[in-house]
Amino acid sequence: MKKDVLSITDLTREEIYELLESAADLKAKRKAGEPTEFLKNKSLGMIFEKSSTRTRVSFEVAMTDFGGHALYLNSRDIQIGRGETIEDTARTLSGYLHGIMARVMKHETVEKLAKYSTIPVINALSALEHPCQILGDFMTIMEYKKKFEGLKFAWVGDGNNVCNSALLGSAIMGMEFAAACPKGYEPKAEFLEKAKTLGGKFIITDDPKVAAKDADIIYTDVWVSMGDEAEQEKRLKDFAKFQVNTELLEVAKPDVIVMHCLPARRGLEITDDVMDGPNSVIFEEAENRLHAQKALILKLMR
Ligand code: CP
Numbered sequence: 001m002k003k004d005v006l007s008i009t010d011l012t013r014e015e016i017y018e019l020l021e022s023a024a025d026l027k028a029k030r031k032a033g034e035p036t037e038f039l040k041n042k043s044l045g046m047i048f049e050k051s052s053t054r055t056r057v058s059f060e061v062a063m064t065d066f067g068g069h070a071l072y073l074n075s076r077d078i079q080i081g082r083g084e085t086i087e088d089t090a091r092t093l094s095g096y097l098h099g100i101m102a103r104v105m106k107h108e109t110v111e112k113l114a115k116y117s118t119i120p121v122i123n124a125l126s127a128l129e130h131p132c133q134i135l136g137d138f139m140t141i142m143e144y145k146k147k148f149e150g151l152k153f154a155w156v157g158d159g160n161n162v163c164n165s166a167l168l169g170s171a172i173m174g175m176e177f178a179a180a181c182p183k184g185y186e187p188k189a190e191f192l193e194k195a196k197t198l199g200g201k202f203i204i205t206d207d208p209k210v211a212a213k214d215a216d217i218i219y220t221d222v223w224v225s226m227g228d229e230a231e232q233e234k235r236l237k238d239f240a241k242f243q244v245n246t247e248l249l250e251v252a253k254p255d256v257i258v259m260h261c262l263p264a265r266r267g268l269e270i271t272d273d274v275m276d277g278p279n280s281v282i283f284e285e286a287e288n289r290l291h292a293q294k295a296l297i298l299k300l301m302r
């Protein structure tokens, strides 16, 4: 049976721990220069409806490290861009490839890809979730904090796709989640409900200091996500008080780690001094995308 990962909730706590262990092993092997040709002659299709630096490069390098091949499929260049259906694309690609990862506008697109293909499908960011990001983030948290249970994860900013996955992922791993979002930008009720059913402990506030108080992790993301550009002007005003800066860090634990999925808009959601400061783990987090995704594609495609 093929397995898809469209949401972080497609993985159990045990599976996430297994992936993190495998990711740490793959990271050590890569640093030691050990060969890892576990997916020789296998091909991963990478469908992109939106821009990407980290996701595209890390998945492509992952397949190279495994001795396999990755195909960059820009949705404007393949026939989807001319109206071929997702269903027919999924059926066709299933005959060539061993896995698909897709970065899409609408979450339903990854659902359709998964439904109509016979190979594993990975959500590489949709309007609703970004599970691959959260796996890399959890790997980073594990490296620094050695555990999840009892940690306080503070989200500061937009209740967006990354926030949804962080909320659900925190519920799965037993972290306390506190999100500070401007009114009207909180995570949607369906995600809060889902987190509740997973046993998640969370608070939603519009005060960044309440969320950041005694936090072990402070996480932020852009105020204007891909697709939200039309709201840019309004958002910059609405989010003005939701910046991660040294003043906010003062209320957190002294050993708080600062995370950002990137790309960042320096000087807006995060200041230069915090991003480049001693609490920031942002670029290790970016690197860990590679190792965590390698663990994931190995699990799904081997
Ligand atoms: N964090 C992340 O997914 O980055 P990219 O948009 O560059 O892939």
Ligand code: NVA
Pocket: 125, 160, 161, 162, 221, 222, 224, 225, 226, 261, 262, 263
């Ligand atoms: N929330 C951001 C994340 C980018 C990786 C976006 O969707 O644009």
